[in-house]
Each structure stands twice: as C-alpha cells, then as structure tokens.
Amino acid sequence: MLQFQLLATDPTSHARRGRLTLNHGVVETPIFMPVGTYGTVKGVTPRSLREMGAQIILGNTFHLWMRPGLDVIRAFGGLHGFERWERPILTDSGGFQVWSLGAMRKITEEGVRFASPVNGDKLFLSPEVSMQIQTVLNSDIVMQLDECTPYWQGDKASGHVTTEAEARASMELSLRWARRSKAEFERLGNPNALFGIVQGGMFEHLREASLEALVAMDFHGYAIGGVSVGEPKEEMRRIMAHTPHRLPAHKPRYLMGVGTPEDLVEGVACGVDMFDCVMPTRNARNGHLFTRYGDVKIRNARYKDDPLPIDPDCTCYACAGDAGVSWNDGGREGFSRAYLHHLDRCGEMLGPMLATIHNLHYYLNLMREVRAALEAGTFAAFRQRFAAERSRGV
Amino acid sequence: MLQFQLLATDPTSHARRGRLTLNHGVVETPIFMPVGTYGTVKGVTPRSLREMGAQIILGNTFHLWMRPGLDVIRAFGGLHGFERWERPILTDSGGFQVWSLGAMRKITEEGVRFASPVNGDKLFLSPEVSMQIQTVLNSDIVMQLDECTPYWQGDKASGHVTTEAEARASMELSLRWARRSKAEFERLGNPNALFGIVQGGMFEHLREASLEALVAMDFHGYAIGGVSVGEPKEEMRRIMAHTPHRLPAHKPRYLMGVGTPEDLVEGVACGVDMFDCVMPTRNARNGHLFTRYGDVKIRNARYKDDPLPIDPDCTCYACAGDAGVSWNDGGREGFSRAYLHHLDRCGEMLGPMLATIHNLHYYLNLMREVRAALEAGTFAAFRQRFAAERSRGV
Ligand SMILES: [Zn+2]
Ligand SMILES: [Zn+2]
Numbered sequence: 001m002l003q004f005q006l007l008a009t010d011p012t013s014h015a016r017r018g019r020l021t022l023n024h025g026v027v028e029t030p031i032f033m034p035v036g037t038y039g040t041v042k043g044v045t046p047r048s049l050r051e052m053g054a055q056i057i058l059g060n061t062f063h064l065w066m067r068p069g070l071d072v073i074r075a076f077g078g079l080h081g082f083e084r085w086e087r088p089i090l091t092d093s094g095g096f097q098v099w100s101l102g103a104m105r106k107i108t109e110e111g112v113r114f115a116s117p118v119n120g121d122k123l124f125l126s127p128e129v130s131m132q133i134q135t136v137l138n139s140d141i142v143m144q145l146d147e148c149t150p151y152w153q154g155d156k157a158s159g160h161v162t163t164e165a166e167a168r169a170s171m172e173l174s175l176r177w178a179r180r181s182k183a184e185f186e187r188l189g190n191p192n193a194l195f196g197i198v199q200g201g202m203f204e205h206l207r208e209a210s211l212e213a214l215v216a217m218d219f220h221g222y223a224i225g226g227v228s229v230g231e232p233k234e235e236m237r238r239i240m241a242h243t244p245h246r247l248p249a250h251k252p253r254y255l256m257g258v259g260t261p262e263d264l265v266e267g268v269a270c271g272v273d274m275f276d277c278v279m280p281t282r283n284a285r286n287g288h289l290f291t292r293y294g295d296v297k298i299r300n301a302r303y304k305d306d307p308l309p310i311d312p313d314c315t316c317y318a319c320a321g322d323a324g325v326s327w328n329d330g331g332r333e334g335f336s337r338a339y340l341h342h343l344d345r346c347g348e349m350l351g352p353m354l355a356t357i358h359n360l361h362y363y364l365n366l367m368r369e370v371r372a373a374l375e376a377g378t379f380a381a382f383r384q385r386f387a388a389e390r391s392r393g394v
Numbered sequence: 395m396l397q398f399q400l401l402a403t404d405p406t407s408h409a410r411r412g413r414l415t416l417n418h419g420v421v422e423t424p425i426f427m428p429v430g431t432y433g434t435v436k437g438v439t440p441r442s443l444r445e446m447g448a449q450i451i452l453g454n455t456f457h458l459w460m461r462p463g464l465d466v467i468r469a470f471g472g473l474h475g476f477e478r479w480e481r482p483i484l485t486d487s488g489g490f491q492v493w494s495l496g497a498m499r500k501i502t503e504e505g506v507r508f509a510s511p512v513n514g515d516k517l518f519l520s521p522e523v524s525m526q527i528q529t530v531l532n533s534d535i536v537m538q539l540d541e542c543t544p545y546w547q548g549d550k551a552s553g554h555v556t557t558e559a560e561a562r563a564s565m566e567l568s569l570r571w572a573r574r575s576k577a578e579f580e581r582l583g584n585p586n587a588l589f590g591i592v593q594g595g596m597f598e599h600l601r602e603a604s605l606e607a608l609v610a611m612d613f614h615g616y617a618i619g620g621v622s623v624g625e626p627k628e629e630m631r632r633i634m635a636h637t638p639h640r641l642p643a644h645k646p647r648y649l650m651g652v653g654t655p656e657d658l659v660e661g662v663a664c665g666v667d668m669f670d671c672v673m674p675t676r677n678a679r680n681g682h683l684f685t686r687y688g689d690v691k692i693r694n695a696r697y698k699d700d701p702l703p704i705d706p707d708c709t710c711y712a713c714a715g716d717a718g719v720s721w722n723d724g725g726r727e728g729f730s731r732a733y734l735h736h737l738d739r740c741g742e743m744l745g746p747m748l749a750t751i752h753n754l755h756y757y758l759n760l761m762r763e764v765r766a767a768l769e770a771g772t773f774a775a776f777r778q779r780f781a782a783e784r785s786r787g788v
Contacts, residue, residue, distance in 0.1 A: 040737060040744040047716055068736040072699050076730070084715065084729055305466050321478065322441055335478055336470070342462040343434060349743065350434040 002141070002193035002220040004252050010379040014245035014271030017374035020252055022088040022140035023192055024080065027055045029252065029273040030370050032264060032363045033090060035281060037063050039083040042281050043356035046085050052316065052361040053368065056088040056140070058276050061133050062097035062125075066118045070136045078138030090276075091139035092256075093130045093181075093197075096148050107147065109173070127180035135190045142190060143223065144181035146174040146197040151231035167201030171210045174199045174225075182217055193220035195254060198243055201226060202235050207243045221252040228257035228277075237266070245271035261290055261366055265386050268370050269379075280363045284355035287344050290362040294393045296337065298355070303341040309334035316361035318354035396535070396587035396614040398646050404773040408639035408665030411768035414646055416482040416534035417586055418474065421449045423646065423667040424764055426658060426757045427484060429675060431457050433477040436675050437750035440479050446710065446755040447762065450482040450534070452670050455527055456491035456519075460512045464530045472532030484670070485533035486650075487524045487575075487591075490542050501541065503567070521574035529584045536584060537617065538575035540568040540591040545625035561595030565604045568593045568619075576611055587614035589648060592637055595620060596629050601637045615646040622651035622671075631660065639665035655684055655760055659780050662764050663773075674757045678749035681738050684756040687786045690731065692749070697735040703728035710755035712748035 001023055008017040018029040034041045034049065037060045041049060049057065059079050068082075076082035079089055098105050098112045105114035111126025130145040149170040153160040162170075178196050185194045196219035200206030214222060224243050227236045236258070244253045244267070254274035255267050264275050280290065287298040291311035296303070298310075309319035312327035318340075320326050321333025335354055343351030366386075373382035395417055402411040414421040428435045428443065431454045435443060443451065453473050462476075470476040473483055492499050492506045499508035505520025524539040543564040547554040556564075572590050579588045590613035594600030608616060618637050621630045630652070638647045638661070648668035649661050658669050674684065681692040685705035690697070692704075703713035706721035712734075714720050715727025729748055737745030760780075767776035 038736070038740045038742055039733070040742045043743045043747075045711070045744065045747065047711065067740055068698070068732065072732055072736070075699055075701070076732070082730075082733055082736075084727065084733070304462070305469055307469070317439070317441065333478065336476070338462065338466055338470070339433070339476055339478070342432070342466070342476075346432045346461055348432055348434050349437045349746065350439065352743065353437075353439065353747070 001191065002252075004221070004250060006250065008374050008377070010269075010374055010377075012380040013269035013383075015268045015370075015374055015379050016249075016271065016273065017371055018252065018273055020273075022056075024086060024088045024140050025055070027088055028371055030264075030268045030367055030374075031055055031274055032367045033058050033274060033276040034360055034363075035060075035276055035278045036083065036085075036089075038067065039064060039079060041356075041360070043285065043352050044360065046083070048317070048357055049085070049360070050087070052357065053364050054087070054360070056090060057085060059083075059089055059091045059137060059139060060094075060097060061091045061130065061137065062094035064091075064137065065094065065133050066116060070133060074136050078136065080138065088140040089137075090141035090254075091134050091137050091143065093143040093145040094125055094133065095130070095145050098125050099148050099150075109176070111145075127177045128184040131181055131184040131188060131190070135185075135188045138192070140192050141221070142185060142192055142194045144174075144178045144194065144196050144219075146177060146199055146225055148229060149174075149199050149201045149226045151202070151229050151235070156230060162201050164201075164203055164206070167199075167203050167206055171199040171201070171206050175210060175213050178214055178217060178219075182219070195219055195221040195223050195252075197223045197225040197256070198247075199226045202231060202239060204239075204242050207239065208246065211243065211246055215248055219251070221254060222247045223254040223256050224272075225256045227255065228259060236263075240267055240270050240272070247271070261363070261390065262387070264363070264366060265370065265383055269383060280359035281356055284359040285352045287351075287355065289355055290359055291394055292389050294390055296394050298337060298340050298344055298351075300341075303337040306337035306341070308337055310337060310340065310355075310358050311362070314358065314361065314365075316358050318358040318361075395585065396646075398615070398644060400644065402768050402771070404663075404768055404771075406774040407663035407777075409662045409764075409768055409773050410643075410665065410667065411765055412646065412667055414667075416450075418480060418482045418534050419449070421482055422765055424658075424662045424761055424768075425449055425668055426761045427452050427668060427670040428754055428757075429454075429670055429672045430477065430479075430483075432461065433458060433473060435750075435754070437679065437746050438754065440477070442711070442751055443479070443754070444481070446751065447758050448481070448754070450484060451479060453477075453483055453485045453531060453533060454488070454491060455485045455524065455531065456488035458485075458531065459488065459527050460510060464527060468530050472530065474532065482534040483531075484535035484648075485528050485531050485537065487537040487539040488519055488527065489524070489539050492519050493542050493544075503570070505539075521571045522578040525575055525578040525582060525584070529579075529582045532586065534586050535615070536579060536586055536588045538568075538572045538588065538590050538613075540571060540593055540619055542623060543568075543593050543595045543620045545596070545623050545629070550624060556595050558595075558597055558600070561593075561597055561600055565593040565595070565600050569604060569607050572608055572611060572613075576613065589613055589615040589617050591617045591619040591650070592641075593620045596625060596633060598633075598636050601633065602640065605637065605640055609642055613645070615648060616641045617648040617650050618666075619650045621649065622653060630657075634661055634664050634666070641665070655757070655784065656781070658757070658760065659764065659777055663777060674753035675750055678753040679746045681745075681749065683749055684753055685788055686783050688784055688788050690788050692731060692734050692738055692745075694735075697731040700731035700735070702731055704731060704734065704749075704752050705756070708752065708755065708759075710752050712752040712755075
C-alpha cells in the first residue's frame with residue numbers, strides 16, 4: 001500500500017510537506033533515506049537509526065541478491081526480519097549496480113546478462129526478475145528496473161557525452177521496462193508500492209516525454225533517475241529544477257542519489273519529497289563531517305586539541321552524549337573534536353561509528369527543520385538562513 | 395583512594411567476593427576489565443559499555459603517551475574527560491609495550507631508552523616517568539613500572555626459555571623499580587591507587603620472593619604480571635594456582651592479561667579479583683564468539699541461514715535487541731547468526747560492532763554470575779556447571 005497526503009505547500013517554491021503511509025509505517029516528507037546497501041547502514045545499529053529519527057532506509061537489490069542471496073532472506077520473511085528494521089524500506093531495482101559492472105554485462109531488450117562479481121555465475125536481470133527479487137525482499141517501496149542513462153558514454157576519459165539520440169533510446173528502453181515491471185509487480189500480487197523512474201539524460205524534452213509516459217501508466221510514486229551519474233553539478237541542478245514539480249502533485253517524488261545538504265534544501269524547493277545518498281555515511285568514514293556552519297575535516301591538525309564537539313548545536317550522541325543536550329545549550333557530555341581527531345589518527349572503529357551517527361543525524365535533522373519550516377510557512381526564510389549559515393564556516 | 399572490602403569467601407577454594415572503592419566509583423569484584431588501548435574499547439561506545447555493566451576499563455599508558463600525547467589529555471583534565479568515561483580506569487605502566495619493541499629499546503637500571511614508533515623521537519621511560527604520565531592520565535589505579543619477564547628469551551624460535559638466573563635478575567630489577575615507582579607516586583601526591591606487580595617468571599620461589607618484598611613496601615593492591623607472555627597454558631595455570639592466594643587477603647589482586655572464560659573462573663577459584671584481556675574484543679573482530687555452551691566461529695558456513703542469535707541465553711543488544719529478552723525467554727528482537735555471518739562475509743562494520751557487544755557482555759555477565767554464586771555460597775556448583783556447559787558445544 002501507499003497513501004500520500006499533502007499537508008502543506010510553500011507559496012515561494014515548489015516545496016511541499018507530506019505524509020507517506022506504507023506497509024511498515026508512516027514517513028513524514030520531505031525525508032532523507034540512509035543507504036543500507038547490504039542490509040546494514042554502514043557503521044550504525046538499527047537502534048541508533050531509530051534514535052536519530054530515521055523513518056525509512058534503503059536496501060540494494062543487486063547486492064542483497066548476491067549476498068546473502070534470496071533463500072536466506074526468504075527464510076526471514078524478507079529484509080525487515082533479516083536486518084531487524086521494522087520501519088519502511090525502499091529497494092532499488094538492481095539496475096544501477098548491474099550497469100556499473102561495465103564490460104562484465106550485456107544489455108538487451110530482454111534484460112541484462114552479467115557474471116556474478118561474487119562467484120562468476122552467469123546471471124540475468126530483467127524487469128520481471130527485479131520484481132521477483134524485490135517481492136522476496138518485501139520492501140515497502142519497489143523501484144522499476146530502468147537503464148540508468150550515464151552522462152559519459154564509456155568512461156569520462158572518452159570525452160563522449162551521451163547524445164540526444166543515445167539518451168532517447170535509453171529512456172525509451174526504460175519506459176518499456178517500466179511497463180513490464182508494473183505488469184510483473186501486479187502479477188506477483190506484491191502488496192507494496194511501485195515507483196516509476198523518469199530518465200532522459202540532460203535533455204528536458206526527453207525528461208518530459210519519459211514523465212508523461214510514466215504518469216500515464218499510473219505508478220504509486222515517481223523517481224528522477226539518471227542524476228548523480230558523473231555530470232557537472234550545474235547539469236544536475238538544471239534537471240532537478242526542471243522535472244520534479246512537473247510530476248503529479250498527489251504522488252511522492254524521489255530524487256535518486258542526491259546529494260549534499262545544499263542539494264537537499266534546493267531539491268525540496270524544486271518539489272522533491274525523498275532523497276537518498278551515501279554521502280553522510282561514506283564521508284563520515286573519511287572524516288568529513290557536516291555541520292550547520294560548514295564542514296569539518298576532522299583529520300586537519302587544527303582539531304588536535306579542540307574541546308568542542310563536531311557541531312556545538314547538534315544533539316546527536318557523538319556531539320551531546322546520552323543526555324542529548326547540545327554544547328551551546330550547556331551540555332558537556334559529547335565527544336570532542338580532539339578525541340575524534342585522535343580516533344581517526346589511530347584507525348579506531350569508534351571514529352567512523354561516531355562520525356556516522358553525527359552525519360546521519362545532521363541529514364535527518366536538516367529534513368526535520370525543513371518540515372518544521374514548511375509547516376510554519378517559513379520555508380523561504382529557512383532556505384536563506386540555511387545557505388548563509390552553511391557558508392559561514394566552522 | 396582505594397578501599398577494599400571482602401564481602402564473602404568461598405570455603406571450597408580461594409575465591410572471594412569483594413568491593414573496591416576508587417576515586418571514580420565502586421567496582422564489584424571479581425571483575426573483568428575491558429581493554430581500551432588508545433582511550434577507546436575497540437568497537438563499542440562508552441554508552442554500550444555502561445549498559446553491559448562495565449565497571450572499570452583499562453587504558454595503555456604507552457599508547458596514550460604516543461597518541462594523542464600528554465598535552466592533549468592534560469587539557470581534558472585526564473583520560474576520563476578525554477574519552478568520556480566517568481567510571482574507574484586502570485592504566486598499565488607502559489613497560490609491557492616498551493618491552494615489546496624488541497630491538498628498538500634498551501633496558502638499563504635507570505629505565506628504558508627507545509625510539510617512538512610514531513615519529514622516531516628518542517624517548518625514555520623510567521619508574522618516575524611512568525608515574526608522571528599516569529598522574530596526568532589520572533587513572534584510578536596506577537601500575538608500577540616493571541620489567542615483564544618473558545617466557546622465551548628472544549623469540550620462540552630461539553628455543554631459549556628464561557632461566558632461573560635471568561628470571562631472578564629481572565624480578566629484582568622490577569622490585570627496585572617498584573620502590574622508585576612508589577616514591578615518585580607519593581612525591582607527586584597522586585590521589586589514586588598504586589599497584590605493585592609480582593614477577594619471577596615460572597619459578598615459584600622467585601614469585602614468593604617478589605611477593606614478600608612488594609608486600610613489605612605496602613601497595614594499595616597487587617598484580618601478578620609475567621603471565622600470558624608466550625608460556626604454555628599449564629605453566630600459566632601453575633603460576634595462577636601458586637601466587638594469588640599468597641597475597642594479602644585484604645588487598646585486591648589483579649591477574650594481568652588473562653584470559654579465556656575458563657581461565658577467569660579458575661582464576662577466581664585461585665583468589666584473583668581482577669582480570670583484563672583483549673580476547674573478547676579481538677576475537678569478536680575475528681568472528682570468534684563466546685557462549686555459555688562453547689564458542690561460535692561465525693565465519694563457518696553452518697551459520698549461513700541459522701535464525702538463532704549468537705547465544706540464545708544472552709540478553710545483550712546483539713542477541714536480544716533493545717528489549718533485552720533472550721531467545722530462550724521468548725525474545726525475538728536479536729540479530730541472527732545468519733545475519734552476523736552475512737555481515738562478516740561482506741566486511742560490514744556492524745559485524746564486529748555487534749560481536750564486540752556480545753563478547754564483552756558475555757565476559758561481564760560471566761563475572762556477574764560468579765559474584766552471585768559467591769554471594770549465594772554456591773561457587774563450587776557454579777564452577778562445575780560452568781565447565782560442563784562450556785564443553786557441551788553450541
Ligand atoms: Zn552531532
Ligand atoms: Zn549476546
């Protein structure tokens with residue numbers, strides 16, 4: 001099931017405040033979804049995720065299909081039971097990962113043939129197979145199989161940017177796969193929700209053609225794919241400004257694989273309801289921490305003896321300890337930048353663990369603030385203050 | 395300060411139930427102390443440690459001296475503030491790590507000259523320097539600087555087991571360093587507790603000579619060092635059976651670097667009050683998990699689809715989730731062996747995180763059960779049941 005209520009809209013932009021009801025619970029939008037590739041959001045427990053207010057997380061169909069495999073997940077009644085996460089889960093279609101295999105895969109009308117990167121087995125992914133796998137996973141939101149149109153054909157060194165003809169052919173294949181995905185999803189009696197994915201590369205008219213055809217098929221929600229695929233930031237922003245608000249207002253809109261905190265706030269202004277990105281978790285493991293006043297590179301020697309927590313305004317466990325009172329509100333239970341710098345230098349696991357808690361908390365809290373501003377009708381002011389504060393510097 | 399109360403003794407062995415009061419709190423003994431080398435017990439948050447009932451943790455003076463260095467820790471008022479652990483801490487003297495540098499260090503009567511493994515700086519560790527560093531760390535229990543007598547002179551391949559003459563010379567040096575440690579500890583006005591360390595290699599008469607001389611110096615507590623240094627298990631057990639109960643009954647006794655769950659229970663029977671070992675944390679990271687009925691090697695393919703938690707009797711977060719109800723008591727919120735097997739196979743951080751929580755919980759809970767048995771006067775039965783259950787197999 002999927003119900004989507006629009007609770008408020010912003011008069012100064014396309015931003016909206018919504019509520020998504022899925023089989024495993026309610027998701028308040030706009031929302032950021034932490035990425036849990038292999039059935040775990042890297043470096044955090046499900047308990048931490050709940051505590052920081054994660055409402056929905058991602059799983060990667062391709063990776064879970066390879067390891068642990070469907071037999072194991074089926075025995076646990078799906079991904080929720082296996083990974084012990086009782087709130088909603090969205091799974092991708094597996095298409096992006098198969099596409100990333102490069103020379104190891106062959107795409108035809110029927111689907112994608114590829115060799116398993118785990119054991120070399122010859123495997124086949126089609127819209128039907130993707131729907132079958134995602135039905136076993138029992139994710140609350142299922143994504144159609146699409147062909148992710150790349151920005152560069154071959155690698156970047158080729159200098160060959162995808163042409164209009166290439167983007168059109170790819171988008172049209174994705175539409176045919178969308179139809180097959182929907183038919184198989186229905187044939188399987190999957191009780192969850194299915195999203196179509198708008199493709200079309202960097203071409204607005206192709207995006208519009210894709211969108212119209214998908215809307216005519218009537219999905220539960222719509223995603224914008226084929227961004228964050230190697231294109232310059234301005235190109236991503238151009239598509240982000242173009243496509244989301246053209247999607248049906250009464251259905252949720254998901255911008256795939258985006259992005260920085262700035263991208264998220266601007267994405268909301270463009271009418272996006274849902275985001276996912278590995279940035280908060282991956283950057284945490286590299287000592288790159290997000291704060292209200294800009295980013296902290298914890299490896300920098302300037303933090304060697306800094307007694308402040310990562311973000312003096314933050315109430316996460318890393319910044320505010322068990323009490324959850326921020327430094328600026330007088331709390332002194334958080335871990336210092338000096339300590340995190342030390343943990344990083346010593347290669348201690350607690351470093352990425354605390355950094356991941358903080359970065360995810362930052363992203364989830366940013367979305368909480370966005371929702372509050374939309375409810376209060378102050379999103380325009382919020383958007384301005386956010387940009388000013390972020391560029392102030394730590 | 396240090397106060398030690400004897401609450402109960404076991405008529406069938408040398409086991410005792412005690413209570414240690416230190417500057418940062420009370421420690422119920424017998425106790426296992428998790429090892430926090432660099433100011434962090436690898437893979438767990440201080441919050442997890444508190445929740446699993448850790449009463450006192452270790453820090454390694456040598457490692458903390460190298461990184462982050464004393465200036466940083468001094469700025470935080472000591473190790474407690476730096477690592478955000480408000481309960482008692484014991485620090486070692488740094489001697490064992492310097493000794494482990496092998497060819498890179500030179501031991502004289504005065505102390506040990508060595509090159510910093512971090513930046514090559516020429517450094518000097520003496521009883522006085524060790525006391526000065528541990529005073530900055532402000533650990534609740536300070537260890538004297540000793541020379542850790544090895545079992546093998548040179549490496550094991552040399553075939554040269556430490557002779558009586560070598561063990562005697564080493565033990566006598568440690569005694570002279572004990573005297574200098576105590577004098578410096580007192581000169582510094584360190585408000586915490588100082589332990590002397592019994593050496594003497596595998597020779598009972600040397601152990602007795604060491605013990606008598608240390609007791610005459612009147613330390614707050616006594617440790618048995620020079621075990622777990624490469625000797626066969628029977629040799630360790632022989633010294634463990636010989637030395638602890640000869641120490642003063644009204645002072646705490648600490649067996650350094652020991653050991654397996656079986657070693658701990660037998661150590662308690664020999665009169666030991668305190669243990670530390672990297673085994674639960676290190677083994678966790680290698681997929682080696684301790685349970686009531688023997689050990690689980692989670693990498694074994696037999697666990698691939700096993701729905702049980704690591705230990706169906708365990709109430710830790712890994713085995714019983716947030717509810718803390720064990721599988722055998724009907725709880726179903728824990729993580730399965732299949733999931734942990736999968737995490738290990740994928741190299742996901744959550745694997746060692748959950749395994750570390752479980753293994754430390756197992757060790758701490760084992761000591762809780764030991765204390766309860768001593769209070770109830772049922773230690774002999776406990777000891778027997780423990781051995782039978784552990785050898786049953788998972
Ligand atoms: Zn934080
Ligand atoms: Zn457990």
